[in-house]
Amino acid sequence: MNFDALNNQPRLLIEARLQPVQGARFQPTGFPDLGAAEFDGPDGHRMLLVESAQSMANRMEEVCWDEVADDWVAPLKGLPLIKVVHNDGKMLTNSVLEAHRINSEYIARSKDFAPIAAELDFRKDRPFDVRKQLVPVLLKYDVNALIHGVFLEEVAGVIRLPRSLSAFIEAEEINVAQSGGVKFNHVEPGLKEGDGNLPYARTEYTAPKITAFFNLDLAQIRGFGIDEACKTLLIALALYKIRRFLEAGLRLRTACDLDAVELTVTRPSGFVLPTMDELEAALPALIAQAYANVPADQRVTKIRWDGNAKKAKKAKKDKGAETTGE
Numbered sequence: 001m002n003f004d005a006l007n008n009q010p011r012l013l014i015e016a017r018l019q020p021v022q023g024a025r026f027q028p029t030g031f032p033d034l035g036a037a038e039f040d041g042p043d044g045h046r047m048l049l050v051e052s053a054q055s056m057a058n059r060m061e062e063v064c065w066d067e068v069a070d071d072w073v074a075p076l077k078g079l080p081l082i083k084v085v086h087n088d089g090k091m092l093t094n095s096v097l098e099a100h101r102i103n104s105e106y107i108a109r110s111k112d113f114a115p116i117a118a119e120l121d122f123r124k125d126r127p128f129d130v131r132k133q134l135v136p137v138l139l140k141y142d143v144n145a146l147i148h149g150v151f152l153e154e155v156a157g158v159i160r161l162p163r164s165l166s167a168f169i170e171a172e173e174i175n176v177a178q179s180g181g182v183k184f185n186h187v188e189p190g191l192k193e194g195d196g197n198l199p200y201a202r203t204e205y206t207a208p209k210i211t212a213f214f215n216l217d218l219a220q221i222r223g224f225g226i227d228e229a230c231k232t233l234l235i236a237l238a239l240y241k242i243r244r245f246l247e248a249g250l251r252l253r254t255a256c257d258l259d260a261v262e263l264t265v266t267r268p269s270g271f272v273l274p275t276m277d278e279l280e281a282a283l284p285a286l287i288a289q290a291y292a293n294v295p296a297d298q299r300v301t302k303i304r305w306d307g308n309a310k311k312a313k314k315a316k317k318d319k320g321a322e323t324t325g326e
Contacts, residue, residue, distance in 0.1 A: 017262035027255035051169040108154035171207035
């Protein structure tokens with residue numbers, strides 16, 4: 001796959017025009033103690049954050065995972081990842097689905113993580129070189145983190161990498177659509193504390209324009225210092241995530257089911273986004289080329305998780321606090 005048109009470009013910016021699959025109303029993401037994130041746009045129009053950057057990262061990961069096969073979706077098979085296995089032998093989770101990827105508590109707090117931490121070669125008395133120390137480890141164990149970023153605070157607070165691909169969804173010129181309902185208790189409707197009949201309010205929105213924005217940081221990917229095959233793979237993987245999310249991941253909530261009706265590359269001018277068919281056809285070969293020196297059966301790292309490990313760590317911390325008087 002040829003991405004020469006992206007050479008020397010700092011960013012690849014993409015916008016997708018969205019609309020509800022049925023009707024006009026949609027439900028945005030909500031935040032604790034805030035609710036929906038409404039704000040004034042630069043032109044004075046009321047705007048709404050429909051989906052946040054952190055949520056979009058999670059969604060673009062989810063559409064790449066086949067829950068039934070417990071593996072990457074077909075075009076991505078062969079990419080490295082970390083699987084977490086409980087002591088009883090059952091698969092627990094993996095670095096694709098965990099919100100903090102390789103820094104998940106089920107991964108970074110496991111005893112089996114020690115060899116990976118050693119490969120990072122972090123030393124308190126020396127500067128940490130992200131390009132030379134972190135990028136090769138992520139490329140080997142958790143390539144997904146090179147796309148969506150990571151903060152390995154379980155090892156050290158300086159080991160972090162921003163997202164190469166970020167995204168969010170906004171709605172413009174919003175109007176509020178208030179509605180509500182009642183949760184019925186047909187046996188004892190007069191019960192208190194929410195156990196009886198409970199009326200509730202519901203806030204949804206309408207908007208003439210809903211847009212998903214995608215920003216691929218090409219300068220950061222080039223700054224990783226990786227070879228051309230790996231760089232091409234990362235760009236293709238990011239574009240695949242965008243395409244697949246827009247085709248299969250736009251049912252954000254029960255009351256927020258959207259369709260992508262228009263896709264535009266806003267920067268660089270003239271770049272033509274590969275189709276889903278082109279990406280699906282190219283990715284297996286790109287993966288094989290990027291990981292030619294790593295046998296396919298060695299690209300999955302399994303880490304054991306003992307459910308009592310977290311309790312043991314907390315007990316140790318509590319004991320330390322008692323000893324020191326903290």
